[in-house]
Amino acid sequence: xxxxxxxxxxGNKFGYPQGRIIEIAIVIHDGLQVxxxxxxxxxxxxxxxxxxxxxxxxxxxxxANAPQFNQVAKKIVEMTENRIFVAHNVGxxxxxxxxxxSFLGYKFRREKLCTVRLxxxxxxxxxxxxxxxxxxxxxxxxxxxxxxxxxxxxTAKLFDLLLRxxxxxxQYKNMGVDELMTRRIDKIKAxxxxxLPEECGVYYFLDKEGKIIYIGKSNNMYNRALxxxxxxxxxxxxxxxxxxxxxxxxTGSELIALLLEAEEIKKNRPHFNRARKAAIFTHSIDWxxxxxxxxxxxxxxxEEAQNALLSFTTYATARERLEAWIDEHTLCLRYCGLTDDxxxxxxxxxxxxxxxxxxxxxxxxxxxxxxxxxxxxxxxxKDFFIVHxxxxxxxxxxxxxxxxxxxxxxxxxxxxQLNNPEELKxxxxxxxxxxxxxxxxxxxxxxxxxxxIILNEDSSTISMSQF
Numbered sequence: 252x253x254x255x256x257x258x259x260x261x262g263n264k265f266g267y268p269q270g271r272i273i274e275i276a277i278v279i280h281d282g283l284q285v286x287x288x289x290x291x292x293x294x295x296x297x298x299x300x301x302x303x304x305x306x307x308x309x310x311x312x313x314x315a316n317a318p319q320f321n322q323v324a325k326k327i328v329e330m331t332e333n334r335i336f337v338a339h340n341v342g343x344x345x346x347x348x349x350x351x352x353s354f355l356g357y358k359f360r361r362e363k364l365c366t367v368r369l370x371x372x373x374x375x376x377x378x379x380x381x382x383x384x385x386x387x388x389x390x391x392x393x394x395x396x397x398x399x400x401x402x403x404x405x406t407a408k409l410f411d412l413l414l415r416x417x418x419x420x421x422q423y424k425n426m427g428v429d430e431l432m433t434r435r436i437d438k439i440k441a442x443x444x445x446x447l448p449e450e451c452g453v454y455y456f457l458d459k460e461g462k463i464i465y466i467g468k469s470n471n472m473y474n475r476a477l478x479x480x481x482x483x484x485x486x487x488x489x490x491x492x493x494x495x496x497x498x499x500x501x502t503g504s505e506l507i508a509l510l511l512e513a514e515e516i517k518k519n520r521p522h523f524n525r526a527r528k529a530a531i532f533t534h535s536i537d538w539x540x541x542x543x544x545x546x547x548x549x550x551x552x553x554e555e556a557q558n559a560l561l562s563f564t565t566y567a568t569a570r571e572r573l574e575a576w577i578d579e580h581t582l583c584l585r586y587c588g589l590t591d592d593x594x595x596x597x598x599x600x601x602x603x604x605x606x607x608x609x610x611x612x613x614x615x616x617x618x619x620x621x622x623x624x625x626x627x628x629x630x631x632x633k634d635f636f637i638v639h640x641x642x643x644x645x646x647x648x649x650x651x652x653x654x655x656x657x658x659x660x661x662x663x664x665x666x667x668q669l670n671n672p673e674e675l676k677x678x679x680x681x682x683x684x685x686x687x688x689x690x691x692x693x694x695x696x697x698x699x700x701x702x703x704i705i706l707n708e709d710s711s712t713i714s715m716s717q718f
Contacts, residue, residue: 253280253364254334255410257403258344259307261299265350271295272320272347273309276399277330278407280337282414285407289330290400292317307397320351331361339382339406341365362441364428366406366413373416373423385409436491440480443497449473450501450642453511456523457496464493465523468512470505490523503642506650506695507660510688517685532686534569535559538625541586545607545614546621548573549588560628562686580620583607628693630655634706636675637692641665649704650692651679657688672706 255278262270276290292309294317304310327348338344341363352359367380378384382402386393391408395401417423447454454472456465456479469475476497479487502508517530535556538548550569553562563569573587577598584596585608598604599611607617630652637650647665651658661678682688 252334253282253337253410254278254331254361255280255337255403255407256331256344256348257338257399257406258347259309259397259399260347261295261297261303265347269297271297272351273299273303273314274307274399275323275327275348276403277327278400278403279330279334280407280410284411285404287330288400288404289326290403291323293323294319309398321355324352324355324357328357328359334361335364336361337364337366337406337410339366339402339409341367366409369413369428370409373413373420382406382409436480436494439491439494443476443494444473446497447472447476447499448501451503451505451508451640452499452501453508453515454497454499455515456490456494456521457498458493459495461496463519463521465490465521466512466515466519468502468508470508472499486523501642502648503646503662504639504648504650504660506637506639506692506699506701507648509691509695510650510657510660510682513688513691514682514685518683527687529564530685532562532564534566535562535686536569536573543614544618545586546618546625547586547588548576548582548621548624559686560625561690576624578603580623581605582621582624583617586617586621630689630693632703632705636704636706637696638702638704649675649678651676652692656684657692658682658684675704 257276258272259274260270261273264270272293273295274290274292276288278285278289279287292314294314296319299309299311299314336345342365345361345363349359370377370380370385374385377388382405383393383396385391386405386409389409389412391405391412393401393405396405414428417426417428449471451470452472453466453468454476455463456467458464467475480491482488500511502511513527516524516527520528520530532553534550535553536548536559537551537556538546538558538560541547548560550566550573553559556562561569561572563572573589576582577584577587577589581604583604584590584598585592585594590596595609596604599606599609605612605617607614633652633655635652637652639648639650641647641662645664645666646662648660648662650660659679659681661680663675663678
């Protein structure tokens with residue numbers, strides 16, 4: 252069953268107060284003939300300019316007493332439900348109607364069929380595939396051109412003809428019209444969008460052999476996947492050509508989605524992921540207080556770090572970050588490990604160091620600036636849980652920070668009373684630790700307000716707090 256649709260609008264792009272539907276027609280076709288018709292003018296709630304009135308012949312006086320879209324929305328849903336949405340240049344008509352429904356808070360989704368594309372397939376090498384030119388060349392009369400019912404009726408007659416041509420075609424006669432029109436990428440798109448929920452989580456794009464080729468995360472996996480199919484980037488299109496399937500994990504928590512995505516990218520190293528693929532960290536910026544009580548920073552090999560603030564995949568990126576701290580906080584090259592231990596640093600000579608290395612600055616004054624760096628990269632407590640959203644209203648998630656590092660996540664029923672740290676830790680799924688996980692946690696905590704459960708020093712009791 253098919254619902255053949257045509258609309259007239261007062262703009263080329265949907266938007267309020269301009270770009271609304273001013274007329275709609277729906278013609279029901281059972282594959283053999285037209286069985287039902289519906290058409291109405293619509294009051295768009297905005298001014299129809301002379302330009303669009305000249306195209307359709309519909310003016311402001313004609314729609315003044317017409318129903319608004321919300322008054323015929325139920326009729327449109329009923330007539331298109333369980334039917335393939337057919338239109339000439341279907342993207343335009345379907346897109347406008349979908350936006351009108353979205354404006355009402357309703358998700359309108361239908362299978363689509365475009366008679367322009369079907370005509371190109373069955374009637375190749377035409378000069379033009381506009382409805383007017385096609386109908387003229389095929390002797391299909393249009394009664395009321397650029398009016399919704401006239402164009403919908405003409406589209407229905409064109410559709411009839413195309414079905415007859417298909418049924419006589421040696422290559423296409425045994426194919427359903429939807430099968431004929433569906434490209435591989437359209438089938439994959441429909442499969443993936445049907446499978447992915449509009450929930451927060453991590454999704455995995457798979458190739459023909461089931462190998463992961465891309466990992467992503469989103470607060471709405473359905474919408475994020477849809478954006479991949481709408482992308483015009485060359486690399487994105489290449490990925491879609493290799494895409495055959497999808498898997499996903501719902502997380503409920505955006506922070507868990509971020510952490511799981513980063514971990515999974517490192518473990519699987521998908522071809523089409525660019526960020527967070529490096530799993531081997533070579534250097535860290537370590538910190539310590541020397542015998543004078545001065546806070547020192549130093550780039551060291553990753554495995555030698557005692558109190559790592561950040562870790563990096565190359566020495567160059569560690570050096571770049573340390574130099575940024577030096578400039579921002581007026582730190583001393585000597586106490587950042589970039590000059591000899593007993594030297595007066597070059598920055599002091601050019602007045603970019605206040606003289607801690609020459610004895611001209613008090614230790615407390617220097618340390619006050621250095622502590623600003625520490626505050627950026629050290630958690631307020633060494634051991635705590637972050638309490639976050641779960642995958643359902645009854646559930647909560649926990650992210651464990653243990654000994655100053657991200658350790659894993661888990662879920663629990665929030666109606667269940669968890670009284671001690673061991674009960675809390677029992678629900679945690681331990682993660683493979685990568686240093687950039689803590690960057691994700693710290694960055695998230697700076698921008699979001701979350702609850703935390705603090706463990707005391709012997710981990711025998713807990714207390715609640717707020718970030």
